Amino acid sequence: MTASVGEKSPSAWASVTPMLLFSCFCLLVGDVLFGYDTASFGGILANPTIGKFVGCLIAGPSIERFGHCAVFVALSIISIISVIIEITAADDGVGTGRCAQFIVGRIIVYASVGLVEVDVTTYQSEIVPPALRGFVVISLQLFLNLGSIIAVGLNKAFSTYTSGLGWKIITAIQFVFPVFIIMFSFLIPHSPRWLLSKDRKEEALAALKRLRPKADAENDNRPSLRLTYQTVFYKENGYAEQAFTYPVILYCLHTLVVIPAMYLIGYMGRRNLLLASFSLQAFWMMILAGIGSKAQNTAPENNLVVASLMLFSVSYNGGGAAIPYLLGTELPNAALREQTQTLGATWNVVWAFVTNYVIPYMIANLKFGTGWVFGGISISALVFTFFFLPETKGLALEDIDKIFETRFNPFRHERSALADPEHRVKELTGETDIDHKGKAYSGIQDDKPVTSHI
Template identity: 55%
Template structure:
């Protein structure tokens, strides 16, 4: 369903500001991820935190300490993701934005002050603690930003806005690449401290921007602060909406649609009724995000370049790859609302499988021609392009829009925590898999991509253009990919969809029966 001209009429400068300014939090994650490899290789960092080897007359950081620096940060992200859900429910998105900024400040300070005064005098354990704390803020960001966006953005634009987090994440990574290059030759401590200290910019911006954004109207409604919810909605809707009292009508419709579900529910409700299917979908797609080959491609490409005659381009090609990844998010932002979540994911998984199977096939050849090698280089880049078009970002969108309002934050928190677990597992096992079967790893991850394609076709209903409360009706009935579902919307749910700018008449794949839904939908959900 294309976005209609009437839908664009609800977009205001304050809505755009509220949606995009806080994505600097995702830039923090992208910057930290992109800069850390450069910090590990920075001569000044190695001199302060490494061990002197008399045979080589050089300082070096051994593989154990490198592994600890890389892996233990996941503990912080896991904690941040898991804590984010209850924290948002209790204190609201704005309070959590302020809180995660303070956590980020603390972590960065601990990292920088871990430096010693002489060679080999850096406090390694302190630096790890700092990274763990920084990653707590990263985990909080992932849940807070996506759930906030999904609750304030009108349905026709929700996909574009939430998926844009991947654009900002990649932008942070590209910035980190340039900063690393600028300080890569510094042999004193200033180089790595500067790269680390630049991260202060992101929490400062988050605090500044949060001062001006409204609270989520749906969160205010969950706290029985109806008048404040209307006021907050008026700040992000066109002025004529406020004067015509459409915002009050929308809040009332949301309250009617949610009924007893307007308040937050306990963790156990994630697996009750229709919520079980929704929770399972969120968890599965976060699993696919980490296990369809992206870690293999990012890990193995530099090794391939160095051992197959591309040594001079071993660090240039990954930069090109990062730029392509950044650009590929832009068409993905459009397609997710144009084609929908299902088709965008199916296209993504198809091409991910194609490129990674090509890598496995050509990479397994004993004698590779120049054409084969060049094709492998292209496949590395095209895989990253395909992955960033949808497989990387749509799971965040599904995690923020599929769950019922009563458990939205908790479901996203559980999903992102699960995502961290699989990120750790894949990053831990891939070096061993590469050492044993080399490009054969592609057959494993390509097959998971095929599985993801089939799973999406069979089990994921389409949610594009639907208000969050309308999605409750979609999950109140079984999904069958071979015939349109008979979805019964309440009058309140349909009014919300219309007030958010999308006309219900534009949807031709469903049949509406308002009279029968109210009791049946609640029975199915709880």
Template identity: 35%
Template sequence: MMVTCLVQIIGAVIQVTSHSSAQFIVGRILIYLAVGLVENVVPTYESEICPAPLRGFCVGSIQLFLTFGSLIAGIANQYLSKYSSDAGWMIATGVQGVPAVIILAGLPFTPNSPRWLISKGRRSEALKALQRIRNKQANDSGLCELEIFALESSDNNSEKAPWSALFNSANRRRTSIALAIMALQQLTGVTFSSSYGPTFYKKVGLGDMAFTYAAINNGVSVVTAMIGMILFDTFGRRDVTFHGCWLQTVFLCLIGGLGSKPHRTTGDTNGMVASFILYAAVLHATLGPSAYITAAEVGTATLREKTMAIATAFNVVVGFVVVYTTPYLLSTPGANLGAKLGYIWAGFAGVGAIWVWFFMPELKGRGLEEIDELFAAKLPAWRSKKFVGSGLGGAVANSKEDVMQKEQVEEVEKV
């Protein structure tokens, strides 16, 4: 994270001081490199430090902050677009360095991952770090010592596997799940929503309200992203992602149908705008965070960082294809699809719902070691919800859930 922050700050400085397109592009590349590092490091770290019953909430928070970032960027762009001097674009690009400075200030107070420390043979440091991030009851009940023992007994102590192991018979299924869900996140149009909202509204004749509608869209998505953080640990990854995909399909088809009418009424226009906002709201509450959560927790201990790395890299590549092709699909010169572009994203969302049902296992509430047991059992995805692990990983996860439930009961009794 320290390297990521430094890359981000350097990229912002290079952009702000640019006197040529080439220099600005170099700064932009560095910024995007930092984004890729964040999407890799943050979910992996969160998945390793969070107790199983809260892993969806914690890892899913990255979607909230990505959406919140889009909201801030949209507001800043709208305000700064009124500047006629260089200060407009310089402030807009310079703001990119602010989050990195905030993170750097917080890093000294951030413990290392206990799992990483165990993999390096630093048991006492791992226990101390775990005790810092677990609550008092977990410490008093000896759950931290049990968790450390479970980590020492798992593959966490094994030497990290090579990249080629991602696609061997033992890990191929896990890698394919991470790659598929990261690709689906982009292919259902997340960039279409976050990056081309104002362009879309202008294209369909709503130029006067383009930035306003985009800001509303981002604001609603921030709220639903917060709701999504709760949904995954309440209803499970499979159900939330499945229902999210088919709902996206419905709203995207409505965008295509209402927006492409030759003689659109005011009601049609309002319906299209509402569908666009609702589609984005569903995306940021379901498939958006689900991609990061699943990719972060699906990899085995010896390959977790590599699984997340290849998944986020694939996400960036697919996202680049979407970003590059969207202007040509949306406008002229190009396919000039306009609102009909919604049908394309709807097709991918429909495929996503089918994929979730047949291929995405339920990982809610499971310890990372219990997930290893689940894949070793080779159950079909639709039967994974009923699987109960028999090893220490499952016992630790269940103990954490019992502690959390006990805390909730005590809070109710106090009230």
């Protein structure tokens, strides 16, 4: 419920139930699949991003029509089919596999990855309390890195195998993830917001009661509800002996940095954490490019180059990797949320393809000068974030719409960013306490005031 002026708001964790936690995190096994698949084959075969492009493109319309749970089941079936195609493409003898069939399997599995990327994040953003949305949604990076750790460990274990047995085993493990997703899809409720968009109000209330404490639900009058180039980089620049060891270390660091980031986003906010992430990314890329480009380097300087690449990647995972997924789910209004996330994920696929295609050539020709390019991109992202991205920490999805009714001023933002969410909305829109009371949600209202936050 919306706290009155002067009343202390209850802790966000007071609205957390076992079913809400389960619904938020059980399907992140899909992100484990994403990280596992990408890290398993990133160094063997270029990612067939056309599959992910298609998956992202159809995710929004599919979720809007059939709901998140139905899409979870569909993407799992697609993933199982793709794994079967990949495994049956292999023979034990060298050069006896069917490469074309394997590529088809890779394309299909990436269609399921694209669906995962959109479906999981939009579902999470619609069911969690506003104060916990950042913590929950950016957790995808934690599970993606977990999948990557498993994959690079297995890649290292089977790197000396000359037969097809090694990658048959690595591929077959992917059966586990979609099977779990199918099981979980039948145990979790539909998004109350999605049910409301289909005028299924009683079902929406029932879903809300499953997700939130009984008192919260009963008080509602109307519920308103990457980095595969690293191995190439190490080999091209004199670190071939550690080309498979460094990624294992790096993915472990990725996982460790995401855990504090999941907490920091609730305190620092999306904007400040992104500014810190982009600043550090730019700093480490400049160090890498400046020292690495010297004609001759000492052993400590060579170690600093490796450390700079790792710290750049850690800085990226600490903010820039996951927060855009969160923003893609909370900045658009309800009518455009899935479509916007679909568009963003699709563009992500396009640029991921371009990046993966050009990076080997950049490394081969620019060597350490590649750092200037990515450092410049980080600086551009830093400038854009400062001037154009408002803070959305703690705001209900429906309240975020009001931020965009006035022109964003980054300097005024700095003065109001630490104010409580309700005060920030009123300050930005010019509403009085009386005007704002009972109007937390503009998407679904009747003649009775809506007083609840979900």
